[in-house]
Amino acid sequence: xxxxxxxxxxxxxxxxxTIMEAAKQNHIQIPSLCYLENVHSxxxxxxxxxxxxxxxxxxxxxxxxxxxxxxxxxxxxxxQKARKVLYELLLSDHNQDCLNCNRNTSCxxxxxxxQIGVEESRFExxxxxHPVDVSVSLTRDMSKCxxxxxxxxxxxxxxxxxxxxxxxxxxxxxxGPGMDLPIGSVNCAFCGQCTVxxxxxxxxxxxxxxxxxxxxxxxxKRVVVQVAPAIRVAIGExxxxxPGTRCTGKLANALSMLGFDDIFDTNWAAxxxxxxxxxxxxxxxxxxxxxxxxxxLPMITSCSPGWIKYIEHSYPNLLPHLxxxxxxxxxxxxxxxxxxxxxxxxDPENIYxxxxxxxTAKKFEIARPEMMNKNLPNVDAVLTCRELGDMIKQAGIxxxxxxxxxxxxxxxxxxxxxxxFGLTGGVMEAALRTVYELITGRELPFANLHVTPIVGxxxxxxxxxxxxxxxxxxxxxDGVEVKIAVTSGLSGAKKLMEQVKDGVSPYHFIEVMGxxxxxxxxxxxxxxxxxxxxxxxMKNLYxxxxxxxxxxxxxxxxxxxxxxxxxxxxxxxxxxxxxLLHTHYVQRGEFNQFIEESFVLESPQDIKRQSTQRVxxxxxxxxxxxxxxxxxxxxxxMLNLESENKHLKNKLSDAMExxxxxxxVISDYSKQK
Amino acid sequence: xxxxTNSSTEDKSKYNSIANLIDLHKGREGSxxxxxxxxxxxxxxxxxxxxxxxxxxxxxxxxxxxxxxxFYSFFSVKPRGQHIIRVCMGTACxxxxxxxxxxxxxxxxxxxLGGTTADxxxxxxxxxxxxxxxxxxAIMIDDVVYKQMTxxxxxxxxxxx
Ligand code: SF4
Ligand code: SF4
Ligand code: SF4
Ligand code: FES
Numbered sequence: 001x002x003x004x005x006x007x008x009x010x011x012x013x014x015x016x017x018t019i020m021e022a023a024k025q026n027h028i029q030i031p032s033l034c035y036l037e038n039v040h041s042x043x044x045x046x047x048x049x050x051x052x053x054x055x056x057x058x059x060x061x062x063x064x065x066x067x068x069x070x071x072x073x074x075x076x077x078x079x080q081k082a083r084k085v086l087y088e089l090l091l092s093d094h095n096q097d098c099l100n101c102n103r104n105t106s107c108x109x110x111x112x113x114x115q116i117g118v119e120e121s122r123f124e125x126x127x128x129x130h131p132v133d134v135s136v137s138l139t140r141d142m143s144k145c146x147x148x149x150x151x152x153x154x155x156x157x158x159x160x161x162x163x164x165x166x167x168x169x170x171x172x173x174x175x176g177p178g179m180d181l182p183i184g185s186v187n188c189a190f191c192g193q194c195t196v197x198x199x200x201x202x203x204x205x206x207x208x209x210x211x212x213x214x215x216x217x218x219x220x221k222r223v224v225v226q227v228a229p230a231i232r233v234a235i236g237e238x239x240x241x242x243p244g245t246r247c248t249g250k251l252a253n254a255l256s257m258l259g260f261d262d263i264f265d266t267n268w269a270a271x272x273x274x275x276x277x278x279x280x281x282x283x284x285x286x287x288x289x290x291x292x293x294x295x296x297l298p299m300i301t302s303c304s305p306g307w308i309k310y311i312e313h314s315y316p317n318l319l320p321h322l323x324x325x326x327x328x329x330x331x332x333x334x335x336x337x338x339x340x341x342x343x344x345x346x347d348p349e350n351i352y353x354x355x356x357x358x359x360t361a362k363k364f365e366i367a368r369p370e371m372m373n374k375n376l377p378n379v380d381a382v383l384t385c386r387e388l389g390d391m392i393k394q395a396g397i398x399x400x401x402x403x404x405x406x407x408x409x410x411x412x413x414x415x416x417x418x419x420x421f422g423l424t425g426g427v428m429e430a431a432l433r434t435v436y437e438l439i440t441g442r443e444l445p446f447a448n449l450h451v452t453p454i455v456g457x458x459x460x461x462x463x464x465x466x467x468x469x470x471x472x473x474x475x476x477x478d479g480v481e482v483k484i485a486v487t488s489g490l491s492g493a494k495k496l497m498e499q500v501k502d503g504v505s506p507y508h509f510i511e512v513m514g515x516x517x518x519x520x521x522x523x524x525x526x527x528x529x530x531x532x533x534x535x536x537x538m539k540n541l542y543x544x545x546x547x548x549x550x551x552x553x554x555x556x557x558x559x560x561x562x563x564x565x566x567x568x569x570x571x572x573x574x575x576x577x578x579x580l581l582h583t584h585y586v587q588r589g590e591f592n593q594f595i596e597e598s599f600v601l602e603s604p605q606d607i608k609r610q611s612t613q614r615v616x617x618x619x620x621x622x623x624x625x626x627x628x629x630x631x632x633x634x635x636x637x638m639l640n641l642e643s644e645n646k647h648l649k650n651k652l653s654d655a656m657e658x659x660x661x662x663x664x665v666i667s668d669y670s671k672q673k
Numbered sequence: 674x675x676x677x678t679n680s681s682t683e684d685k686s687k688y689n690s691i692a693n694l695i696d697l698h699k700g701r702e703g704s705x706x707x708x709x710x711x712x713x714x715x716x717x718x719x720x721x722x723x724x725x726x727x728x729x730x731x732x733x734x735x736x737x738x739x740x741x742x743x744f745y746s747f748f749s750v751k752p753r754g755q756h757i758i759r760v761c762m763g764t765a766c767x768x769x770x771x772x773x774x775x776x777x778x779x780x781x782x783x784x785x786l787g788g789t790t791a792d793x794x795x796x797x798x799x800x801x802x803x804x805x806x807x808x809x810x811a812i813m814i815d816d817v818v819y820k821q822m823t824x825x826x827x828x829x830x831x832x833x834x
Contacts, residue, residue: 162734168743178739591725
């Protein structure tokens with residue numbers, strides 16, 4: 001233990017803590033901006049400065065370690081002044097369009113202003129406006145970026161994808177993909193982890209709220225909604241409930257009050273996925289171990305579209321390892337527009353399916369051309385959990401005090417196995433519960449049906465399940481030890497895929513979820529200040545499972561009758577089942593060199609961007625056409641405007657450079673003082 | 674795994690030398706800058722394709738490669754011609770025929786703004802006011818200002834290079 005004095009109070013703190021941590025443990029909160037517990041501490045914003053007796057300059061408390069006998073002032077006049085200046089400078093080049101900003105009232109920059117009591121910005125000036133980069137999944141508005149670089153840490157170190165990095169220098173610095181490419185045209189997984197940590201409105205999901213309201217207001221549309229398992233333990237946070245609060249009944253009620261016609265549960269299709277994916281696994285094991293033929297093992301789960309996009313870019317040769325199953329919400333969409341449409345005699349053209357997902361990549365998934373049946377998209381819109389929270393607020397629904405409601409039949413009933421789809425290890429456990437029992441006729445031999453080695457938040461977990469005394473039909477599997485691995489987060493996936501690539505993967509079945517922790521902390525989930533949020537959501541999703549009477553997918557009566565009624569019984573190895581429930585994948589390559597498919601929504605007109613695109617095109621196309629055609633050239637008045645614009649921008653950047661210099665002078669000054 | 678398919682033999686040999694360069698440097702501290710430096714010497718500039726090639730071979734993300742390229746003004750992502758033509762687009766030049774000059778150059782050179790001719794001779798840009806408003810329209814080739822230009826004069830001028 002260390003003894004130190006903070007603001008005149010004697011306190012103690014564990015060895016190795018930073019000043020900020022020491023203060024926090026002693027009930028003093030030091031304002032901060034770029035720091036994010038357990039994720040990011042590089043000391044770039046310096047908002048958290050404190051004065052330390054004996055030190056000449058103010059120190060960033062998020063990266064300075066506390067030492068024995070230190071005397072620290074977190075809020076004296078010098079500190080307050082420095083903080084204000086730093087904050088005002090941050091605002092000086094910020095696009096302060098709060099009223100039109102999606103983070104208004106949930107913005108960390110605003111909150112900081114309130115905390116340190118800044119009312120006006122002395123350095124207020126114009127900003128260089130960056131074009132907004134919109135893809136099907138993510139929207140980047142770099143005029144709001146405060147360069148905290150949390151997203152850079154998350155994308156490079158946690159996800160290992162390296163899409164976002166600083167480009168240019170000085171005042172022109174912008175965080176983004178290389179060569180100013182739009183994010184929808186590069187190998188971004190659309191996992192959205194960067195949108196969760198962004199403190200301001202710079203990185204966010206591409207909004208679908210307006211489209212959904214439009215559908216809800218259209219009297220000719222039957223609007224069907226479904227919710228992913230992980231939503232029920234997270235949506236409450238949007239309304240101030242403690243992290244992880246189970247809100248299943250309130251959620252169903254709120255959706256009905258919003259005007260959705262059918263309130264279905266993606267859980268239903270999670271059970272369906274287990275039956276499809278389970279039989280696929282048994283098939284592959286059969287081929288490999290009994291028929292002794294070549295098949296792609298390990299088989300890898302395919303529920304996480306961010307993971308799918310990642311493997312399509314990074315390991316395009318390993319796609320046969322993926323299960324061919326669509327992800328649960330796509331299955332449900334496909335079933336709604338076929339089975340259910342027939343049942344209620346409605347033309348599927350008039351059905352609009354909305355999925356409420358913890359995920360930004362699901363917005364990309366529904367835009368995949370493979371996710372269509374009979375020329376209709378399986379799902380029409382995806383709302384993130386945050387977006388649904390906004391819609392419920394817009395509708396003035398008092399979420400916290402709502403009574404419970406059930407999901408609607410026939411696609412609303414689910415087992416406990418479906419609930420745990422929302423967390424890392426859950427799909428695997430659900431699959432094992434079913435596969436083991438189908439093979440042996442006995443229940444999975446784990447206490448409370450939880451496969452303990454794969455429970456928890458470690459990046460890579462593994463287990464082995466030995467098959468003993470199987471049923472007659474599976475005799476050849478007797479004694480086989482099924483080896484499994486579970487990973488969440490793309491860095492873990494990378495490790496496991498390197499093994500597969502080198503032919504040394506010891507596993508039969510691998511579960512991959514693109515986000516660390518699984519869907520409970522997906523890229524579309526509420527942003528939380530609670531460092532324990534993953535544990536809390538996980539614990540409650542397990543309780544949701546345990547609270548169900550039926551906890552194994554193959555015992556879901558609603559699924560079984562669907563197979564019987566519509567697919568000719570289980571297992572259904574027929575064309576209809578394949579068309580509705582299975583899909584295929586696309587080789588993309590790291591630089592999209594294998595396919596011309598882009599997920600850019602509107603490419604802003606920007607000189608630099610056009611030229612980089614053209615460079616790319618000339619690279620791809622034969623270099624025969626050396627000079628562009630006359631009509632491709634932009635009209636002259638455009639050129640003139642652009643040059644005028646450039647001129648103004650130059651002037652502006654001169655002014656901004658002066659400000660940059662001022663910033664340095666001021667920080668030197670505050671250091672010296 | 675980079676599929677570099679559409680290239681001339683000349684390009685290929687350049688890419689090969691760059692690949693060798695990467696083998697020499699890869700894994701060493703600060704090697705990316707050295708590789709980029711060498712690659713620009715070999716290729717003349719660092720277009721997206723080449724950056725992708727380098728990113729792939731060095732096993733670093735493209736965004737990091739381009740981060741370095743855009744940080745140092747020494748690196749260029751576009752080919753630069755032997756001579757840089759800049760047409761003044763200040764107000765005076767614009768109203769007194771700068772526009773026609775630009776149009777004329779677009780046609781004669783067959784490149785777009787910011788582009789370089791196929792033979793690598795000229796790079797064509799516009800400039801903000803170059804301070805010759807009295808004798809507008811003006812153009813600059815490399816460091817020399819030429820005043821009161823007409824399309825015909827431009828032709829004679831270009832022929833000298
Ligand atoms: S990011 Fe925050 S401060 Fe900036 S415009 Fe949005 S709400 Fe306002
Ligand atoms: S969505 Fe994921 S992969 Fe894409 S930039 Fe954000 S963190 Fe990186
Ligand atoms: S985009 Fe957001 S997270 Fe990334 S540096 Fe800018 S403000 Fe920080
Ligand atoms: S919070 Fe400490 S430097 Fe940003």
